[in-house]
Amino acid sequence: MMDVRRMQVLRAVVSAGSVTAAAADLGYTPSAVSQQIAALEKQTGTALLERIGRGVRPTPAGLLVAGYADAIGRQVAEAETALADLLAGRTGRLAVRYFATAGAALVAPAIARLRAGHPGIAVELRLSGPEDPLPDVREGRADLALVVRPHGTAPEGVRLVHLVDDPYRVVLPEGHRLAERRTLELAELAQEPWVGSERPGPCLDVQLDACAAAGFRPRFVVDSEDYVTAQGFVAAGLGVALVPRLGLGEPRPGVVTREVRGPEPVRAIHAAVRETAPAQPALRALLDALRDTARAG
Structure with a gap:
C-alpha cells in the first residue's frame, strides 16, 4: 500500500x-x-522519477501516482472544509421523533427558526406513533425525541430537557350544567360520563x-x-373530556x-x-430553537 504522505x-x-x-x-x-521518493519507489516497485539535466521529470508511473496524489489532496481539503462546517454548526443532519400536538405547536416553529439561522442543517422528521421513541434515542437511531414524562424521570442512557408544561382543559357540551363556570374543581366531574382522549401511556397517566x-x-x-374526535363525542352530548391546551386547536x-x-x-x-451523544452544534441549535419556541408560546 502506497504511503499518502510520500505520494504528496x-x-x-x-x-x-x-x-x-x-x-x-x-x-x-x-x-x-529524496529518501521519501526512494521509499515510495520501493513500495511501488518501479521508478517514479528520471533525471533530466539538473532537474527531474516523472516517469509514466510517476505521473500516474502524482495525479492520484493531487486528487487525494483535493479530497483531503474538501474533507477538512466539510469537517469545519460540521463542527461550527453550519451543516449537519438530525433525526427527530415527535408526537402530533408537539409537532404543530413546538416542532414546526422550531424547525422554521432553525432553518432561518442554520440553512445547512438537514432534519429528518418522523411521527412517533404509539411506540415509545426513547429506545431510538438511546440506541442512536434518533438524535432527539419529543416525549411526555414526569419531571425527574429520565430513563437510563437518556437526558430529558424540559420544554413546557401543558395543562389539560375540560371540554364540556354547550348547555352543560357546569358550562357557566370559568374554572371547575376536578372532583365535580366524578359522576360524569367521560370521553377518552388519550391512548394508554404517559398522557393518560396524567389524567388518571x-x-x-x-x-x-x-x-x-x-x-x-x-x-x-373526543371533542366530537362531547359535542354530541356523550360525556366530558380532558384535552391538553396544545391539543385543543380551534374548539369545534x-x-x-x-x-x-x-x-x-x-x-x-x-x-x-x-x-x-457527542457534542453536536446542530443538535444544540435545535434544542435552543425548541426552548425559544416553548417560551414564546
Missing part, C-alpha cells in the same frame, strides 16, 4: 520540477525528499393520576384516542372549554437526547 512529496517534486525546489516548498531538506388525587376514577364511556362548535383545578392535570413535555 512526489506530487510536490513533479510540480516544482526538481527535488531542491520541492524541498524548499515543503520545508524539508533535499536529502529528506389527577383524578385519583381528586378521589375518583373516571368512567369512560367512549375511547377515541384523538383530541378532535357545540363544546366549551374550561380550566380545571384541584389538582390541575399537567403533562410535562421534554426533548429527549442520548446522554452519551
Whole structure:
C-alpha cells in the first residue's frame, strides 16, 4: 500500500520540477525528499522519477501516482472544509421523533427558526406513533425525541430537557350544567360520563393520576384516542373530556372549554437526547430553537 504522505512529496517534486525546489516548498531538506521518493519507489516497485539535466521529470508511473496524489489532496481539503462546517454548526443532519400536538405547536416553529439561522442543517422528521421513541434515542437511531414524562424521570442512557408544561382543559357540551363556570374543581366531574382522549401511556397517566388525587376514577364511556374526535363525542352530548391546551386547536362548535383545578392535570413535555451523544452544534441549535419556541408560546 502506497504511503499518502510520500505520494504528496512526489506530487510536490513533479510540480516544482526538481527535488531542491520541492524541498524548499515543503520545508524539508533535499536529502529528506529524496529518501521519501526512494521509499515510495520501493513500495511501488518501479521508478517514479528520471533525471533530466539538473532537474527531474516523472516517469509514466510517476505521473500516474502524482495525479492520484493531487486528487487525494483535493479530497483531503474538501474533507477538512466539510469537517469545519460540521463542527461550527453550519451543516449537519438530525433525526427527530415527535408526537402530533408537539409537532404543530413546538416542532414546526422550531424547525422554521432553525432553518432561518442554520440553512445547512438537514432534519429528518418522523411521527412517533404509539411506540415509545426513547429506545431510538438511546440506541442512536434518533438524535432527539419529543416525549411526555414526569419531571425527574429520565430513563437510563437518556437526558430529558424540559420544554413546557401543558395543562389539560375540560371540554364540556354547550348547555352543560357546569358550562357557566370559568374554572371547575376536578372532583365535580366524578359522576360524569367521560370521553377518552388519550391512548394508554404517559398522557393518560396524567389524567388518571389527577383524578385519583381528586378521589375518583373516571368512567369512560367512549375511547377515541384523538383530541378532535373526543371533542366530537362531547359535542354530541356523550360525556366530558380532558384535552391538553396544545391539543385543543380551534374548539369545534357545540363544546366549551374550561380550566380545571384541584389538582390541575399537567403533562410535562421534554426533548429527549442520548446522554452519551457527542457534542453536536446542530443538535444544540435545535434544542435552543425548541426552548425559544416553548417560551414564546
